[in-house]
Amino acid sequence: MRDQNHPESSRRADPSRAKLSHMGTLRLDLAVARAAFARFASYRAATVAGVATNTFFGVLLSAAVVAVARQRGEVSGYAEQDLVTQVWVMQGLLVTIAIWGWTELGERIRSGEVAVDLQRPVDLQRWWLSHDLGRAAYHALVRGTAPFVIASLLFTLRLPTDVATVPLFVISVVLAVVVSFGLRYLTNLAAFWIGDVRGVVRLSMAVWTALSGATVSLAFFPDRAERVLRWLPFAPMMQAPSDVWLERDAGMGRLAPIGQQLMWVVVVLGVGRVVQARGVRRVVINGG
Amino acid sequence: MDDARLYLRLVSGRARSQLQYRWGFVFDVLGATLVGALDLVAVLVLFSNIAVMDGWSALEVCVLFGVAQTAFALADLLVGHLDRLPVELRAGTFDTVLLQPRSSLLLMIASDFSVRRVGQVALSLAVLAVAWTRLGLGVALLDVALVTLTLVTGTVIFAAIWVIGAATTFWTIDTMELTNSLTYGGRQLTSYPLGIYHAWLRRFVVFVVPLGCVAYFPVRHLVGLEPASTSPLVRLAGVPAAAGLVVVAGFVWRAAVRTYRGTGS
């Protein structure tokens, strides 16, 4: 949670501007993402500590889930093994989608450093999205998979039975990261108006964690609440990818959660653009 | 005594400075309280599927939850800011603490006091009170004394683990998250009956890192779930656990500061 705000490393993520004009935009995206990947790969002790934390929480949540499932046999069509597997998929997703405390953009807006970012011949939102995808790639590969692997020694976890599930899952995870990025980006943009976003970020992350299925799978919620929650932008971050992994739907129905994710990607990124434009105009008018 | 007075003075200074940012403060209190409330929602959602968990009803678990969360919130209020120690070590501000003629641990603990966490304390106490009343547990003097003692020892257990975890960052700067897994994880762990966990985990949290002694044993007795064969002394498991942890915490902190002074920043 705390390893995302090292000022000394944020500079490293900034490839030299002189080269920009010679580079294609896509290549720039890749360069930004690679820099972010390297940045997070350098916190080795934090990685080990993080994996241990996710594993510990996974064990605790599994116990609670098992306690319920043992009595009921199944919950909303999820068997005990499904629910435990879901806990561990989500422990990997938590850090991958960075549901916790990203305030870097907000701090840059507050300190005025965002003016430097805005001078770059590249869109601010696109820049940070590339950065976030690079970060997510590292977290998915190392911190995302490690708890699941460790847990498979302690529990019998469910693995996909269909080969197609693997690419679908990867797509779903990428979309989950983008939705989460879009929401985090929006909360950080609030800094244009209120200055310090830490309180807003703390508040929103608490709500997202609870309503995305991260602390308790949406399966446990009363049916009507579950149906509503599945239509909010939080389920696409946690519940949707784990459902894809569990092969909840059959045939073309398997594309449904991904379709829902896509819809929210369009919405959060679009709203982000509008809000960003207004915020930037504010800075230009007020002179920061 | 003198140290306690100094602590109160320093902490009230911190509290005063936080109240200066009125809106940020209100927002922070609401946020911190909401975080606690959402934990309660998680418990209630799980219980919407079942009537009892490991023999405990929803209201009984709410008593457990109330006690454990109050202890956690109090510890967070007192020492939660030790999370920032790695930052202070990097910035060199810890040296300022060592230049003053007082215990470095006392000064670090007194260096902040997040008033916003008061909201979480209040919420947890409210959960405890409501569940307690609805179970019709009454206010027998001995029971109230046991709850109070449990809140104190629970707070001390959480706080000591926080101190030990923070002290280890003198050796390994980037591992504060590991400490968080014991503190925040401890809150999750102690809010449910210990019986739902694997035997090895139960043993670990009773005998190694005594998080299991925060609330489970006394509350089990208070809600009438203690097996008849159990010795009454088990209810007081938190006392030796808290005392032992305080000794360990003091020792680890001193060793950590000694290492820091040996190597410097």
Added chain:
Amino acid sequence: MSALVEAEHLAKTFVRRQRGGLRQGLRRGLRPVRAEHRAVDDVSFEIAEGEFVGYLGPNGAGKSTTIKMLTGILVPSSGRVQVAGLDPSRQRVELARRVGVVFGQRTQLWWDLPLRDSYELLRHVYRVPAADAASQLDRFVDLLDLGAFLDTPVRQLSLGQRMRGDLAAAFLHRPSLVYLDEPTIGLDVVAKAAVRRFLAAENAEQGTTIVLTSHDLADVERLCRRALVIDHGRLVHDGALADLVARLGSGRTLVVTTVDPVPPIELPGTEVVRTDGPKQWLRFDGNPAAVIAAVAAAVDVVDLTIEEPSVEQVIARLFAR
């Protein structure tokens, strides 16, 4: 006079674990890569009660490591230190009551509280009796002109005001020894003068022993009678500052701007170190008035300024010998 600070063959060696790539990291698990760095190397000196000593050296020379050992923050690798009859590393807390420290870059004041509240809190940290603290504060309000901002939150103070506030904080408990690390850094001329006046007065009137670290040679020249110079962890000069300057020359530079560009000015006791169109830089060690008169007689002068050398330049010349 008795020695307040005694350091004998003081040394501090840091062991750094090398930070390498992932592969090195894996290998490190088996065999740690270690590098030793001698930050302070066999340093001995004494400071008598009531002295005002400059402790000088380039960045990374070992200045702050020495100060940390003298205050007990760091334990020496070898050698012996005694301050006010105490062993700093064993009796850190007792010693801290008799020592004051100002770090120019940091503050020990409470950021969001009025300045006055910081003194009240520090009074309790240092166990200063209320009456004593009040009389000290009265004195500081006069000497440092704190009155105007005593009730202002520290975060709203200017750098100069904050530094004055920090100085008062360091002297509040009547320390017998005060370490000052760059107390004038970033201050304007007026604020610098106020800080120097205060330090000179505390040293002369209260007999407080002061050890000053500064990059500003003027600070050291105006305040310190004695200078310790450290470089690469070793003590390379210990004596009167005047001796150091006499040994090396003041090393001032006269910047001469003439009406038209002229060939390099040749005068005894001066040396042209740089020219740029009508501007020339003359290094000299002697009396400035005599040099200025000689220059004015030799060429048509439009403008003259004197540049003071920095501590670094003086020390660099010390090693050039």
